[in-house]
Amino acid sequence: MERRRQRILSVARTTLARDGFEALTLRSLAQQAGVTVPTIYNLVGSKDDLLRELIAGLVERCERALEEVEDHGPIDMARHVVGTLAALFAEDEDFCRAALVAGQRLERSSGANAPPGIWQRSSQIAMRICLDASRSGLLRGDLDPRRIGERAFDGYRIAVIDWLNGAIDAEGFERNALSGFYLCLAADAVPRFRRALVSRLAELERPRRARANRRGST
Amino acid sequence: MERRRQRILSVARTTLARDGFEALTLRSLAQQAGVTVPTIYNLVGSKDDLLRELIAGLVERCERALEEVEDHGPIDMARHVVGTLAALFAEDEDFCRAALVAGQRLERSSGANAPPGIWQRSSQIAMRICLDASRSGLLRGDLDPRRIGERAFDGYRIAVIDWLNGAIDAEGFERNALSGFYLCLAADAVPRFRRALVSRLAELERPRRARANRRGST
């Protein structure tokens, strides 16, 4: 039955969010979902398959959230992307954390079998932002824009990792990811563009509280 | 007997290096070391204790390698630190990888029980480099040097993570870590300092082959 399958996945999501990655065991999952363990194997697959499914759900939500990215120039575009992701993370923090932890675990255990794309899309966007900035004459050209894009994306990536490990909260994620990104751009920015970046960076230093009105958060 | 203890640790190191983290099981370790499982518990402790011991060895080697850091100005200092670590990693790549993976695993399972310091020392050095650069008038002062230090260190850290996950090799680690670091400094560098950084960054783009004579590599 498809309903059973959905129920299993739903219970798995809840457990993962409430009790973390270690607590998600097939036996307890089966019990909570009102089925037996082999049924999980039949309807969902192995534990790795189960994790892949959960992660795929998160990835899809990320992709959907990032679909509506419009061109507003590098600064606002980066801010919008990071802000969108931060909002999405904050909305269901426990689950996103656990799912990303599971993703990390999968990457190591099953090599490249993991879904292609928690990073894929955001990586492309980051690179596009830098290349566009270069084409628009916002960069001086002393440095390879592709390298800038790579390092800028690194700043975003390490922020995700720190957030996922609990080292920083969602607000810290937004601040670190953006400041890393802006910093890399500023390294080769034309004076006017650099001034705009510096101004944004200074703004990031101020503690924010007007963040709440961005999203109702139900 | 102390000899047994050392033998256990030695076999553990070898296994970790040759077959990876997943292959390091107490049973096989006991068998290869010619003892039984409870003896490991008696001489070394739990599996977490064993991993902590192995990681501590790596950390100590890193600390020792970083002790002889002299002040040469930010650029050379960063290059020296990253180069030293890269050489150390390359020297015993498999073991360092596995040990760092184990370290990640420990961080998550036992919270803050992990040894305080794979990152600690290098983090301090990175921050010092940036603060010194600021004091020496190499930075314009538009940005908080501490933020620059944090992001610069992030660039180093993500490079370690990428290397540890097999995404890049030791050479790639050196390139990414350094370019991330230099890029962050360049964001707020005084013209002369920025020119020096840009020159170094351009140098990093060229594929290197004269790297072999830095260390005999036995």
Add this chain to the structure above:
DNA sequence: GATAAAATTTTAACTACGATAAATTTCAAT
């Protein structure tokens, strides 16, 4: 509507892991 076939679910069991209590051995000091 009964029955055969197909699909689904469960019972029961396997292997491997980390961990530990209790029994055994080892070995030094009296």
Add this chain to the structure above:
DNA sequence: ATTGAAATTTATCGTAGTTAAAATTTTATC
């Protein structure tokens, strides 16, 4: 040689993921 403490092993526990085979439910056919 005896005794007592320390080290080592035997044997076992509990839990994890996984799977073969039996039991059940569903579906299709006559």
